[in-house]
Every structure is written in C-alpha cells, then in structure tokens.
Amino acid sequence: MAKVVQLHGRTKRTFKVGFLPLEQFTLIALSSAIEPLRMANHLTGEALYDWQLIRPAIAPVTASGGTSMLPNACLNDVGDLDLIIVVAGVNVKDNIEPEILAWLKKRATSNVLMGGLCTGPLVLAQAGLLDGYNCSAHWECLAALQEDYPRIFCNNNLFTFDRDRITCTGGDVALHMMLHLVADHYGAPLANAISDMFVCDRIRDSQEPQRLRMENNVFASQPKLASAVQLMEANIEEPIDLVDVAAYSGVSRRQLERLFLNFLGITPSRFYLKVRLERAKQLLRQTTCSIVDISSICGFESTAH
Structure with a gap:
C-alpha cells in the first residue's frame, strides 16, 4: 500500500511487544492496545511494530466476556521483546500463576519495558516489579494496591510512564496510552493520524482522572x-x-x-x-x-x- 504517513527518515527497527493475558482478562483493554500498533504499520506501510500473545502454554485463554484466544508463543519459547504488557481483568488474584510471576521477574532483568493494563499492575506488584514506581491501575483495584504494596506510588491517572514501567487503567484508555507511545517513537503526526482512523476526537492526557463521576x-x-x-x-x-x-x-x-x-x-x-x-x-x-x-x-x- 502507499504510505499515508511519511516518517521522514525516522524509521527504526521493529519494536516487539508481548501481550500476556491472564484468564478472565478484559478484551477491550487488549484490543485497544493492539489496534494502534496495527494501524501504525498500516498507515506507514512499514513493520514498525510486531506483537504476539504469550502464555505458559499454547492453550486458549478466555476473556471476561467469554471470548477465547489462542496465544502465539509459550513463555519459555518467546524471543527478545522490547515491551511486555500483562493484561488482567476480574478475579485477578485467583488467576495469577506462579510460572507467570517467575517469568516476569526473569524478563525484568533484561532491560525490557514492563507494563500492565486494567488490573495487570497487581500482577507486576506481586512479582515485586513496581516497588518505587509511580503506578496507574483500574480504580477498582487501587485500594488493594495501596494497602498491600505500600512501596508503590499509586495515582488516579489514566496511565503512567515511569522509567521502564508502563501502567494503565484499562478499557479504551489503552488506546490513548499506546498513541502516546507511538508519538514518542515516531512523532505526533503519526499518532494523530491513527487517532483519526479510529474516529477518536482527541488523544487523552495521562493525568486526566479515570472516573467520570456523575457528581x-x-x-x-x-x-x-x-x-x-x-x-x-x-x-x-x-x-x-x-x-x-x-x-x-x-x-x-x-x-x-x-x-x-x-x-x-x-x-x-x-x-x-x-x-x-x-x-x-x-x-x-x-x-x-x-x-x-x-x-x-x-x-x-x-x-x-
């Protein structure tokens, strides 16, 4: 296809992302994070991003709404990644597997970016990977994070970029978080073009409050x-x-x-x-x-x- 957005020499190597969904993950958070990457490739005609679903085994993982997805790779077989994002949802504390925690701890030593969507930050917290970091998470699990992990600096922001950690409240906010990531990699014009393709009237700021209270x-x-x-x-x-x-x-x-x-x-x-x-x-x-x-x-x- 013809390029819709020109990168003007800013092309880098393909940025590789691994999404790790837990059982009962929220599908809207996962799809909202993946689609901006797909659209970045589509609009530029280049393989700017590559992504895959990773799990302990090649077996279906089921979202909270009942949709099942088959991962692309096992934890121990996946190659080098630039960013690992844990996607969780309901009953997160019942769906955290020891094998996943051990793998995350091991990968965190290899200078990879680590992220969590929705209740995913709880998984990173249990692995000890958010101590000393600023963190965003879905409002429903913020109290748990603050109570169980006092060394984490929780906030009420939509998403947070803090050094090598990326955390997000979930829902369609993951779209806005990834647009900021794309803008950081390739500039605002590409991020804005992606936003237009998704009929998104604006790219939300990270510090906007996550709950739109009726009051x-x-x-x-x-x-x-x-x-x-x-x-x-x-x-x-x-x-x-x-x-x-x-x-x-x-x-x-x-x-x-x-x-x-x-x-x-x-x-x-x-x-x-x-x-x-x-x-x-x-x-x-x-x-x-x-x-x-x-x-x-x-x-x-x-x-x-």
Whole structure:
C-alpha cells in the first residue's frame, strides 16, 4: 500500500511487544492496545511494530466476556521483546500463576519495558516489579494496591510512564496510552493520524482522572461540597467527625447537611458510609485481607456492616 504517513527518515527497527493475558482478562483493554500498533504499520506501510500473545502454554485463554484466544508463543519459547504488557481483568488474584510471576521477574532483568493494563499492575506488584514506581491501575483495584504494596506510588491517572514501567487503567484508555507511545517513537503526526482512523476526537492526557463521576458537574459549581467529599475520601481508616468536615469546607454543620441533601440527595453521614463500604468491597474483591482487617482499614469498629 502507499504510505499515508511519511516518517521522514525516522524509521527504526521493529519494536516487539508481548501481550500476556491472564484468564478472565478484559478484551477491550487488549484490543485497544493492539489496534494502534496495527494501524501504525498500516498507515506507514512499514513493520514498525510486531506483537504476539504469550502464555505458559499454547492453550486458549478466555476473556471476561467469554471470548477465547489462542496465544502465539509459550513463555519459555518467546524471543527478545522490547515491551511486555500483562493484561488482567476480574478475579485477578485467583488467576495469577506462579510460572507467570517467575517469568516476569526473569524478563525484568533484561532491560525490557514492563507494563500492565486494567488490573495487570497487581500482577507486576506481586512479582515485586513496581516497588518505587509511580503506578496507574483500574480504580477498582487501587485500594488493594495501596494497602498491600505500600512501596508503590499509586495515582488516579489514566496511565503512567515511569522509567521502564508502563501502567494503565484499562478499557479504551489503552488506546490513548499506546498513541502516546507511538508519538514518542515516531512523532505526533503519526499518532494523530491513527487517532483519526479510529474516529477518536482527541488523544487523552495521562493525568486526566479515570472516573467520570456523575457528581462532577455539581462539584464544579459547588466547591465547598467538593471539598467535603474529597476530605471524606482521603480519610477512610480514621473517619473525621462531620463537624470537622464542615469546618474544613468553610460551612456550618447545618449548611453541610443542606448541601448534601440538595445536590446529592443524601445526608453527609450516609454518603461517608457509602464511601467506606465501597472501599471495603474493593478490598474484599482484590486482596486477601481478612474481614476483620478490612473493617479496621475502612474505619469500622466492628464487622456488623
């Protein structure tokens, strides 16, 4: 095919990527990461990128939606790679195989970039490969990462490039992460052309928040309410008295009650309880912490909740 995008002499050797999906991985994250690489090759007419699926054995691996895929290579047979990306999804802690952890640790010593999509960063964390790194992960597993791996610097960003680690929240955000990778390799014109081909109106910035809360419009017009919510979400283990929350937000306790009822339809105490219960649910799903420990972490004096 004729080249749609000219690289003007910037052609490099083929960049080789290995995708390692765990059982019950999220298909949207995997496909969103692969497609920009395919399109880069298509638009330039050159083999800029090569990718393959790798697993412990040549046997089907099943996505969370039930779709099965056959890997291209076994872990021990795959050749040199420039980037290894772990793709995980639901029940990640039940699908981490010791063989995968050992292989990741071994490969990490060979100057290869390591990445994780969706809940994939939990796998890298368990392998000890994110200690001292900044990390993005799906919001549902952030609490587990923060609790189980205190040496990892978790953030709420869409994706993070930190030295030789690449982590991403998952979903279609993987598309934007890979567009940034392509832009770094071959410049913004190619990344923009790929974005256009996928009818993507813009390339999202890495530091955009990952959760588009329905309350965001309310918070934009009610900064005191937003301040109260942020304080609650930052103080889960030792809940703050609502009188102090009100004072921090610059309102009286009665005004705080009115703000929550008028704009969120819930009392501040019930909202705070929901925040803590949601954190508890995340920890129950994503960690091996006991119910007693989770109760303490989430500010409950008993397990009755």
